[in-house]
Amino acid sequence: MSLSYTWVGATTPAAVIVKARLSGDTARLHVSTESDLADPVKSEAVAPENGVAELKVDGLKAATRYYYGVEIDGDLDREALGRFRTHPVLGEPADFTVAATSCAGFEPEHPGTGDVTVPARVSNHPVFSDIRERDPLMLLHMGDIHYYDIGSGEFVPDHDVDTYRGAFDDVFAQPRQAGLYRDVATQYVWDDHDFGPNNSDGTAPGRKAAAQVYRERVPHYELSDEVGIWHSWTIGRVLFVALDVRSYRSPDDDPDGPDKTMLGAAQKAWLKGVLESSDAAFLVLLPVCRWFDSSSNDTWSSFAEERSQLIDMFDSLGWAGRMCLVVGDLHAVAMDSGGNSPGRVPVFHFASMDSRPSVVNNHYDLGPSLPGRGQYGLLRLNDTGAEITVTATGYQGAEKIKSHSFTVGVSGTGHTCTPEEEMKEKRAKTEATSRPSLWTRLKQTVRGLFYNS
Template sequence: MASLNPILDRRQLLGLGGTAATVGAVALATPQPSLAAPIRSPFTLSVASGDPLPDGVVLWTRLAPEPLALDASGGMPARRVPVQWEVAEDPRFRRVVRRGVELATPEWNHSVHAEVSGLRPDRVYWYRFRTGNDISPVGRTRTAPALGTSLASMTFAFASCQAYYDGYFTAFDHMAQDDLDLVLHLGDYIYEGGNVGKLGRAHLPAHETFTLEDYRIRYSQYKLDPALQAAHAAAAWVVAPDDHDVENNWAGDHSQPDTEPDQDPAVFRARRAAAYRAYYENLPLRKTSMPSGPEMQVFRRLTFGGLAQVNVLDTRRWRDRLIASCIGDCRERWDTSRTMLGAEQEAWLLGGLASSTATWNVLANQVFMMEADHTAGDDERYGMDPWDGYAAARQRLFDGVHERGVENFVVVTGDAHRSVAADLKLDFTDAASATVGTEFLGTSISSGGDGLDQDSLGNVWLAENPHMRFHNSQRGYQRVHLTRDELRCDYVVTPVVTRPGGSAFTRASIFVEEGRAGIADVRA
C-alpha cells in the first residue's frame, strides 16, 4: 500500500484546519447556526479515523470547547448539535468526494462517529468537520484495498500503554511522521489511577476513575496531548481496550484480585459500563462497537487485500478470573475449563484463520502469548495476567492453528512495557517442537518512564526462555512492513520520555519469511 500522495508534515496537517476557513470553506454545505458563544473552538480534541474498509472508514471528533470542564460536559450545551463532515482527495479540499451531517448528542458527550462509504479502495483521503463557523483540523486516512487484491506491500504501527503521568508521548510524535497505512492500538489508552507522577503531568481528576464523568474527564486530558492528536490525524487507527481502560487486571465480571477481591460483580459491571461508554465516545469505532451497558463488541476482523488479515482480539471481557497464586508450573493454569477468549470468540478466531486466503494472518492481542519464565535456574514462575495464566487455553489455540495448517501466523501484543520478539512453540518445554508462529511484544509509549536498553528481568527472560530472540525495556513503538515474501518488525525506541522533544531510532529489525514459521533473522 505505497502512498499515492505525499504525507504532510504533522504541523502542516493540523494547521490546515485553520487554513481551510479561508481556502476551502466554500466547499462545505450551508453553515448551521453557530454554537452559543463558545469559549474556544469546539474541536480542541482534534480528529481521528478508524476501522478502514475497502469502500470507507469511520471518522471521529468530539465537540469540547472546554474539554476539562468539571461537569464532564466539555463545555457543550445539553442539546443536539449538527456537525458537518467532508472527505476529499486532496488536503486543500478542492476535490471533495463525500460529505454529510451527524448529530452530536449530550448522551454520547457530543462525540461524532461518521461511517463514510462510497470511497475507492486503497486510497488516501483527507477529512474535516465543521459546526457553525468552526472548522476542525484536517485528518489523513486510507481505505483498505479490495478483498483479494494483490498488494506489493503494507506498513502499520502498533502501540499501547500511555500513562500520562509517567512520560511524554514522544513516540506518537515520531509515528506521525511515518507514512503508515494503519495504526493498531492494543490497549491502556488511559490509566485509571489517581496518579501524580514526577513530571507535572498529574492525572485529572485527581482520584481513581469510577464514574462516567471521571472517565470522560480523563479521556479529555489524554486527548489534549498534541503528539497523540498528530498520530490520530496521520493514519487510520484500529483500537481495542485492555485492563487500565477500565481497571488494572480485571477479568470478565470481576474486579482486580489484589485490592478489591470481594467487590460485587454488579458494582464492577457498572464501572465497566462507564469505562466502555467513555472509550467509545473518544475513539474512532463503528456503531457495531457502540456499548450497551457493560457490553461492547471488541473482537472483529479486517482484511487488507490478499496480503493481510487482522484479527482484533478481546482478552478481557470473556476470560476467567485470574489465578490468585501459582507456585511453579501450577496445575490450575493448565485447567482445560479455563478460557481467555470465551468459546464464541475462540471459535470465531480459529474459523477465520482456517478460511483465510491472506498471506499474513495477524492477531492484534492485548497480553503476551509466549511463555515467560520469570525466575533464573530450576525454579519456575509465571505471570497470571498474560496467557501464561491461561496455559491450557493457549495450548488449545496453538493446537488449532497447527491442525488447520495456518501459515504466517503473527501476533502483535502490548501491555508488558517491554519489547520481545519470540517464536511461538507448540510445546515450550521442547525446543524441537513445531513453531506455530511469531510474537512481537511491543513496549509502552510512556508507561514505566525512560527504561533501560536491558534490565534484570530481560536478562532472566532471555536466559530462561530460548524461544525469545530479542529483548529491550525502553519506550517506543513498533513499525511492521509486510510484503508477499517477508515481514519486518522495526522496534523504534524513544530513549527519553521524561522530557519533551526526545529522539527516536530503530533499535532492532526482526524478519519473518513467508511460508517459514518463526523468526528468520534479528538485526540489532
C-alpha cells in the first residue's frame, strides 16, 4: 500500500473533498485543526476506484485552518500531510484572497522531472511553490495544466482514459506542482491543451475520456452534465462561475452567427439559472479564453454573437457593474478596467506559470500586457457589507508587476448594482492604484520591445 499524491478542493464553510491516488484496499481521510492530526474528524472508509479514492469530510468550522492525512488499510500516512482552509460563513460579508493562473508546459523553462511521458510538455517551475507560499484561500486554475495535446498524435499516441490518467500522474510527479495542489484548495477547469489538441473543440477525439478522468481525478463541485465540467460555488457573498469552453464548442473557423457556440445550449441555460437564483452581491466569472483579442480565432472575439448574448444576460439579470472576469489563456498579465472590454466588465489575465510568453497586446486600457513565465495573480475581495473592494494584483515570482482596484456599492444581497456613472467615478478614484511604478513602466517598455521584435 502506498500514497502517490493528494489533491484538495471543493471546499465550503463546512466541508472538503480530497482525491487521493493510492494503492490499497480502503482509504479514509483524517482532518484536524492540529498539524499533528490530533483528535481528527474522519471520513468514511472507501475503496479506491481506478487507483483513486474520493474522500469527503463535513461538519467542519467555517474560516478555519485544517490539516489532513490519508489512512490506507488502517495505517495513517504521515509523510505527505496536507492543509486547507474552510470558507467564511456563506452569505455573510468577508475579506478573502484567491490566486489565479494557467498554462504550464509549452516550451517550459523548468521541464518535467522523473519518469514522465513527455518532460517537455509539463513543468516543475518554482512558481508553483511561490503560489503555495502565498497561502491563498483557493487557487483558480484556468487550464493547460499540461500540454500533451491528447488526440493530436503529436506527443502521445492514444486518446483513451489511460492516456488522460497518465497525463495527470505526470503532472503530480512534479514536486512543486504536487505540493501546491496538496496544500491549496484548487478549482480546475481545462482549456485546449489538457482537453485535446491545440484549439480543441467538441469534436476532440478524447472528449469523453477527458470527461471521465476529470471526474475520477479532480476534486470538484457539483457538475450538471455527463461531459461538461462547468460549475459554480459561493464564498461569503461572492459567486464564482467556472465555464467549460471546450466540451460543446464549435470549431473556431466556423463563421460567427447564431449557431456558433463556445458553451453549448445546456451550459447557457445552466448559467442563466445560476445567475437568476443567486443572491450573491458580486460575481467572478472564469470564461477561460481571452474575452477580447482579434489576433487569434481561439478567443471570444471569434464568438462575438454568443459573447453579446452573455453580456445581455449579465445586464438583464442585474450583474452588470458588479462583476469581473478572471482569465488565463494569454501567457501574460494584463488588465482592463472595463474601458475597452466588451460589456464594460473588468478583465484580469493571469498567466503563464511556465509557457512561452505571448506577444505584447496593447488593447487593454490599463496598459500593455506583460508577457512572461512564473506569473500568477491574487484577487482580494473585501466585502464590508455596504461595498465590495476588488483588488487584482499580478506577480512574477515574488515581484508585483501590475495592480488594479475598484469598489462596487452593494445594498445587502440580491440584484442591486452600481450605476455606470458611479462605476466610472470609482474607476477614476482608483486610477492611481492601477498605475505601475516608474521602474515597472520602464520594464514594461523594454519587455514590449523584446517580445514584439
